[in-house]
Amino acid sequence: MDPAQESAAGGRKRRRRGGARNRRKASSSSQKAPQPAAAAPPPPPSPPAKRRRKDGTGHAAAATPKRRRNTSSVLDGLRARLSGGHFRMLNETLYTCSGRDAFDYFKENPSFFDVYHTGYQEQMSHWPEQPVNIIINWLKSHNASWSVADFGCGNAAVAKNVENKVFSIDLVSDDPSVIACDMAHTPLETSSVDVAIFCLSLMGTNYPSYLEEANRVLKPSGWLVIAEVRSRLDPNNGGADPQKFSKAIIQLGFSLVSKDAKNKMFVLFYFRKKEKSKAAKSIDWPQLKPCLYKRR
Numbered sequence: 001m002d003p004a005q006e007s008a009a010g011g012r013k014r015r016r017r018g019g020a021r022n023r024r025k026a027s028s029s030s031q032k033a034p035q036p037a038a039a040a041p042p043p044p045p046s047p048p049a050k051r052r053r054k055d056g057t058g059h060a061a062a063a064t065p066k067r068r069r070n071t072s073s074v075l076d077g078l079r080a081r082l083s084g085g086h087f088r089m090l091n092e093t094l095y096t097c098s099g100r101d102a103f104d105y106f107k108e109n110p111s112f113f114d115v116y117h118t119g120y121q122e123q124m125s126h127w128p129e130q131p132v133n134i135i136i137n138w139l140k141s142h143n144a145s146w147s148v149a150d151f152g153c154g155n156a157a158v159a160k161n162v163e164n165k166v167f168s169i170d171l172v173s174d175d176p177s178v179i180a181c182d183m184a185h186t187p188l189e190t191s192s193v194d195v196a197i198f199c200l201s202l203m204g205t206n207y208p209s210y211l212e213e214a215n216r217v218l219k220p221s222g223w224l225v226i227a228e229v230r231s232r233l234d235p236n237n238g239g240a241d242p243q244k245f246s247k248a249i250i251q252l253g254f255s256l257v258s259k260d261a262k263n264k265m266f267v268l269f270y271f272r273k274k275e276k277s278k279a280a281k282s283i284d285w286p287q288l289k290p291c292l293y294k295r296r
Helices: 004-033 064-097 099-108 108-124 131-140 157-161 207-217 242-252
Strands: 147-151 165-170 178-180 193-199 218-229 256-260 265-272
Touching: 064 099, 064 108, 099 108, 099 218, 108 193, 131 193, 131 218, 147 157, 147 207, 157 165, 193 207, 207 218, 207 242, 242 256, 242 265
Parallel strands: 147 165, 147 193, 165 178, 193 218
Antiparallel strands: 218 265, 256 265
């Protein structure tokens, strides 16, 4: 081998030896170098802050404790049940006593009358249609000069919604326009009104005397309009026979003009007093079924 080749071969050997040494050094240094510490896990996210309502001043309003809200709801329910219980008790009383006894009862306890009518209005709010509104519309479609006697007027809805002169009559008066009396004995003059209304108010055990009083105060050809709870005139459910009910009123001196029984909650009768009529000496009045409630 000539010197040039020998020199070249030596150089290659040195490079190989140097490369090997460098690799050994790199491997040795990599083994000795300290490993970097593992990164700490990120802290868990904090729970989202609850949104708080602000009061009128811009400050966060304190939330009503759940227990307090539940307690308030329970108390409201108890009050409603208590009020409903009072109404049912008073309603049964009116159906099972005479008009005179009812008048004396409410005269001694006038606040009970407000309890009764509050419960009555709440009960009526669940009816799809109220008979008093039908009667009001009927009056509006007839002569506004007719005078009207509203027996058992309640909150005097008829007088408040028609142009007619209305004598509002009930057991208690908390309004100067309402006449407080026993409906069997009113201060109205004989043959003085054109229309007599009984809207769910034939409640006493002596209800025929109310109709006799209406007959007295009505003019000849005057109208007698009666709305009654359907169950009270359902003989299949212990109620009176509606035909027998109509017959008794006809014997009192009226003629039946029309009957509206399409509503599932009540029945409407439209009678007219005969020009010359005389009540039968003996009338077989049917007993209207009282509205009673199951004991709870």
